[in-house]
Amino acid sequence: MLQETTTSRLKPAIALEGISKSFPGVRALSEVSLSLYPGSVTALIGENGAGKSTLVKILTGIYQPDAGVIRVDGEETHFPTAQSAAYAGVTAIHQETVLFDELSVAENIFLGHAPRNRFGLIDWKKLNGDARELLRRVGAEIDPTIRLRDLGIANKHMVAIARALSIDASVVIMDEPTAALSHKEIHELYELIDRLKADGKAILFISHKFDEIFRIADRYTVFRDGGMVGEGLIADVTQDQLVKMMVGRDVGQVFPKVDVAIGEPVLTVSGYRHPTEFEDINFELRRGEILGFYGLIGAGRSEFMQSLIGITRPSAGAVKLDGEVLVIRSPAEAIEAGIVYVPEERGRQGAIIGLPIFQNVTLPSLHRTSRSGFLKLANEFALAREYTQRLDLRAASLDQDVGTLSGGNQQKVVIAKWLATQPKVIILDEPTKGIDIGSKAAVHAFMSELAGQGLSVIMVSSEIPEITGMADRVIVMREGRIVGRFERSELSAEKLVRAAAGISEAA
């Protein structure tokens, strides 16, 4: 494991120097550098939103950097398209790998560069033979002629890796490759990575799981808030040091947290479980409290929240609101009871972008603005104005389609929509994901104001500063279970990261 101390003398297979990338309102990467060496695995570590995905997209030609240089084998290169990156020998295996269910395994492996016979038609014999050889090299016993849909997720991964090898890649990027794999499959993946190393491939390994990183990686690079904050050999570093690098940040970041007298329990959830998504969820939410739910993506937080408002049915569990047992079978019933959920996927679940702002805001409150089922537009405009103004919405008029607004302003409309129902409990799922800093501050300020007015808030967030800055109490979930509960006084970024990643409290 520790034999890889010679890499510093090697020339990097690919090197990024001073790469910066901005999106409207966000600086995703600022002057980061990263070198990947042949025959070596480099772990890329960072919180959600640290800029890892952006970097992968630049490496694979999907995004163009605003500044900086990419060098392949020492020569300056540009990747204007995904294809040019592939020609240069860079290939990525994503969390959700893009493969085609209805095609055969061999077709998937050679899609776009299938061997052809002298008539220009696909040479099926060679295609299947080459595919079999590649699959043998990655150690997967898969018949290349069967359809991909008949394979399990782990074997699909193997196909994706075989595809990566088929273009003779020198740089292989693995973006959380183990997220969907079982223990045994993970072990097979490790063996494969060892084989790729032996073949002299440069591997970038992105993972949130520290045990994997220490098992498989030779080097590490840590990103935080779009910048590189540390790199070196895995052999020279401890878990603790990596966690510190990941989360250590300016304490100066200000959150508009207001001290609120926290009252009696409002919402009590006991014994909530679901056959596949979550298990044994118990907690209490008090009046005026902001309760944070932290965890890695896929920890089951959104799934649990959606079952709380009746989108999915839990297999067991009870909810009490103000001491009374509730049965919620649909979002309509949840809204009626006073529990609302601001979904994570704004475009798909939150905003109706083809309808005007005021109609979006009043949709769940129509029974209040209308009279015996008939619309009262004046009431609708009044309600929409009241709540959009409280959130400091920037729009030209209230009958403008929501689709014409910026992401941050769309999110304000969505939050206004839920607040206008005058709920007792509001669940905000990643309320500031993908919105600009100004809108973020407005949302945070408003959250404080709501808690001050006695509303109970559940905030699902994967952003540590937001959790530590805003929450009174934090529940950490991992793999569908509650694995940690922290009071505000004992809150630290490190504790959260440890709990979410399943690292013991040792050393």
Add this chain to the structure above:
Amino acid sequence: MAERTLSPRVIPDRLQSRGNRLLKSWESLLLVVAVLIFTINSFASPYFLDPWNLSDATFNFTEKAMIAFAMALVIIAGEIDLSVASIIALSSTAMGLAVSFGFDTPVLIAVGLGTGLVCGMINGLLITGLGLPSIVVTIGTMSLFRGLSFIILGDKAFTGYPASFAYFGQGYVWWVFSFEFVLFALFAAIYSVLLHKTNFGRAVYAIGNNQTAALFSGVRVGRVKFILFLLTGLMAGIASICLTSRLGSTRPSIALGVELEVVTMVVLGGVSILGGSGTIPGVVLAAFIMGMVTFGFGLLNVPGIVMSIFIGVLLISVIALPILWARARRRVAH
């Protein structure tokens, strides 16, 4: 105009006045087209402007338009009902059966409406209860309902409807205004209010624009869709009563292919085939346009098959035009 710079500031309700918006709408364009066709027709044939001829012309669209109102809501909600013509056939067959058992007009009406409702309920249950796509379900029930009519009727026809039953398709309420036309006007008003002035109508738009977000916002998506299919079934039942009364007989091939004319009318009326937008006044104008074109062709002795070709071309054009228009605008923008 409001101040654009300072915050906090008051966001105005509207920047564009309602009149201004109306002027630029698809509906205004339809109105111009309707006037044009009216003028052309009145020059093409000296018989066109006769009040009784015009009244006769309305029978070309009243039955289809009644279904088109309910269909407009279904399409705005992002679904479709292709079984309406077959529901007409099955309702008519059921009424014919009732006649053969010796029942009188009130029972016939109940049978016609009831059959439509039951058919709509079957569609609604399959689509919302089992979560099947409406295009598949209603293509299936289109064959099913029509097939039942064929089995019951064979190559026979039901005739011998009571004299009092003739009023619904042949009667006049006042002067040249037929019962069917008055019913059409009444439903135009009812569906305009339902779609544009009620919470239910707002839910229909919300579902058609983004079903998931509508569900998250507390819209009872399943219930709304079920009601919509119930409504198209009911309207097909009403249309069946009018049509059967007007023809005075039932054959299994009654109203064959009418579903396409209804969908064409809805889309010509400015309802997006992808769901989410459209108005009832637009559908009313489209009904007039299609009725007048059919009538004009009749006056000019154009054979019926040409009308069928015309409907086909019209359907493709009104679906293609907005898409081509958007593409052309994008190209200009580049």
